[in-house]
Amino acid sequence: MTPQIEISHVEKHYGAFHALKDIDLTIPKGSFVALVGPSGCGKSTLLRSIAGLESITSGDLRIAGERMNEMPPRKRDVAMVFQSYALYPHMNVLGNLTYSLRFKGVAKADAREKANRVASTIGLEKLLDRYPRELSGGQRQRVAMGRAIIREPKAFLFDEPLSNLDAALRVHMRMEVRALHDRLGATSVYVTHDQIEAMTMADHVVVMRDGRIEQQGSPLTLYDTPANRFVAGFIGSPAMNFVDGHGSEDGHSVRLDALPGAPVLPLDRRVEPGRPVVAGLRPEHLFSGGETQFSVPIRVVESTGSIAYYTTDTDPELMLVEQGRGKLRSGDSAALSIAPGDIHLFDPMTGLAL
Numbered sequence: 001m002t003p004q005i006e007i008s009h010v011e012k013h014y015g016a017f018h019a020l021k022d023i024d025l026t027i028p029k030g031s032f033v034a035l036v037g038p039s040g041c042g043k044s045t046l047l048r049s050i051a052g053l054e055s056i057t058s059g060d061l062r063i064a065g066e067r068m069n070e071m072p073p074r075k076r077d078v079a080m081v082f083q084s085y086a087l088y089p090h091m092n093v094l095g096n097l098t099y100s101l102r103f104k105g106v107a108k109a110d111a112r113e114k115a116n117r118v119a120s121t122i123g124l125e126k127l128l129d130r131y132p133r134e135l136s137g138g139q140r141q142r143v144a145m146g147r148a149i150i151r152e153p154k155a156f157l158f159d160e161p162l163s164n165l166d167a168a169l170r171v172h173m174r175m176e177v178r179a180l181h182d183r184l185g186a187t188s189v190y191v192t193h194d195q196i197e198a199m200t201m202a203d204h205v206v207v208m209r210d211g212r213i214e215q216q217g218s219p220l221t222l223y224d225t226p227a228n229r230f231v232a233g234f235i236g237s238p239a240m241n242f243v244d245g246h247g248s249e250d251g252h253s254v255r256l257d258a259l260p261g262a263p264v265l266p267l268d269r270r271v272e273p274g275r276p277v278v279a280g281l282r283p284e285h286l287f288s289g290g291e292t293q294f295s296v297p298i299r300v301v302e303s304t305g306s307i308a309y310y311t312t313d314t315d316p317e318l319m320l321v322e323q324g325r326g327k328l329r330s331g332d333s334a335a336l337s338i339a340p341g342d343i344h345l346f347d348p349m350t351g352l353a354l
Contacts, residue, residue: 001028001029001030001031002028002029003026003027003028003029003062003065004027004028004029004030004031004063004064004154004155004187005025005026005027005050005061005062005063005155005187005189006025006026006027006060006061006062006063006065007023007024007025007026007027007046007050007059007060007061008024008059008060008061008062009022009023009024009058009059009060010022010023010024010046010049010056010058010059010060010061011023011056011057011058011059012042012045012049012054012056012057012211013057018211019042019045019211020042020045020046020049020056020057020211021042021210021211021212022059022212023042023046023059023212023213024213025046025206025213025216027155027187027189027204028187029187030185030186030187031187031188031203031204032178032181032188032190032201032202032203032204033188033189033190033202033203033204033205033206034190034191034192034197034198034201034202034204034205034206035047035189035190035191035192035206035208036191036192036193036194036195036197036198036205036206036207036208036234037193037207037208037209037214037234038193038209038234039193041208041209041210041211042208042210042211042212043191043193043206043208044159044160044191045211046191046208047080047157047159047189047191048159049061050063050076050078050155050157050189051073051076051078051080051157052068052071052072052073052076052078053073053080055069056069063076063077063078063154063155064077064154076154077153077154077155078153078154078155078156078157079147079148079149079151079153079155079156079157080148080156080157080158080159081141081144081145081148081156081157081158081159081161082144082159082161083159083160083161083163083164084164085132085140085141085143085144085164086144087132087140087143087144087147088132089131089132089133090131091131092128092129092130092131093119093124093127093128093129093130093131093132093135093143093146094112094115094128094129096132096143096146096147097115097118097119097124097128097143097146097147097150098111098112098114098115098150099147100147100150100151101114101115101150101151114150115128115146115150116128118146118149118150119146121146121149121180121183122142122145122146122149122176122180123142124139124142124143124146127139127143137164137165137166137169138165138169138172138173141161141162141165141173142176144161145161145177145180149180149184154187155186155187155188155189156181156186156187156188156189157188157189157191158177158188158189158190158191159191160191160192160193161173161177161190162174162177162192162197163192163193163194170197174197174200174201177190177201178200178201190202195234195235195236195237196237198219199219199223199235200219202219203218204216204217204218205217205218205219205222205235207222207230207231207234207235209230214227214228214230214231215227215228215231219235222235223235223236225353226280226344226353227352227353228346228350228351228352228353229242229278229280229346229351229352229353230351232280232344232346232353233280236282238283238309238319238321239319240280240281240282240283240344241280241281241282241283241286241316241318241319242278242279242280242281242316242346243256243258243259243278243279243281243316243318244256244257244258244276244277244278244279244348245257245258245262245276245277245278245279246274246275246276246277247271247272247273247274247275247277248264248273249273249274250273251270251271251272251273252266252267252269252270252271253265253266253267253271254267254271254277254279254343254345256279256294258314258315258316259294259296259314259318260294260295260296260297260314261294261295263293263294264293265279265293265294265338265340265343266340267340267343267345268340268341271345271354276348277345277346277347277348277354278345278346278347278348279343279344279345280343280344280345280346281318281338281342281343281344282342282344283309283318283319283320283321284321285338285339285342286318286320286321286336286337286338287336287337287338288322288334288335288336288337291337293336293337293338294335294336295333295334295335295336296312296313296314296318296333296334296336297312297313297314297331297332297333297334298310298311298312298313298320298328298329298330298331298332298333298334299311299312299313299317299330300330301326301328301329301330303325303326305325306323306324307321307322307323307324308321308322308323308324308325308326308328309321310322310326310328310334312334320334320336
């Protein structure tokens with residue numbers, strides 16, 4: 001696929017603070033890429049560097065093959081959608097949509113025609129005369145997206161655009177953003193701290209921590225084969241359980257030293273006998289039935305109606321998930337199994353997957 005954005009060995013320093021560290025990332029034309037990670041990981045700094053709102057300290061940044069290192073934001077032909085909407089309060093929806101066109105000298109009638117097409121695309125055709133104060137949060141975000149779309153940029157840059165919306169509207173809007181991306185055939189770079197947004201919306205997810213890219217790939221690649229303990233714990237909801245243990249004498253099982261009775265779980269691969277490991281067990285992969293491998297006491301039960309979440313009374317605590325309303329109660333003992341191929345192993349010192 002043709003690269004639309006190419007980032008090569010990019011570094012960013014704020015004085016002594018090293019914000020971006022040797023970032024290498026290629027974003028193909030027409031793809032939807034999510035930058036995800038905890039607060040302060042560098043994802044917004046990277047997005048702002050693409051937009052030209054931050055200057056990079058070293059490295060190369062290209063958009064559509066053209067080097068952009070010293071290019072001002074207005075000449076990069078990208079459109080940014082902010083968390084705060086950033087609408088002009090004294091302009092109605094039509095004025096907000098057409099402002100960039102009028103600034104470029106597009107005739108009023110042509111700008112109005114283009115605004116009507118964009119408004120129809122994102123469901124704003126009946127709101128063109130309203131002012132931002134008269135709109136809901138979701139409608140304001142649509143206007144912000146429409147203002148970006150009307151410019152027909154080389155790339156759309158989204159900086160946590162849904163974080164100000166309530167939970168139900170966020171779910172609805174993330175479907176709308178993805179559907180809009182598909183209709184336009186656009187190139188989109190989307191920053192979020194919410195890994196569910198990243199997993200459900202993006203073709204390619206980039207997990208960042210402390211200014212570095214920890215791992216990148218398709219959502220299912222990150223879920224199935226995390227490169228390290230950080231990615232394993234960050235991707236997936238509820239988060240992966242981690243239990244200290246060591247390789248058993250047979251070399252094909254792991255003993256979970258930290259759980260009651262130090263249960264031994266079979267593996268589908270070899271691990272050096274006696275080697276210290278951290279076992280990663282996803283809550284959705286632990287199940288009751290079949291041959292019981294270990295039992296744990298239940299301390300807390302949380303039910304959403306369709307799914308029951310259990311927290312064990314162990315150190316470390318485990319999170320378990322059961323479809324349906326759940327049969328266990330606080331104080332019960334859960335008899336659990338896990339398939340050998342669903343057990344992840346990590347080095348306790350480096351955190352790298354084994």
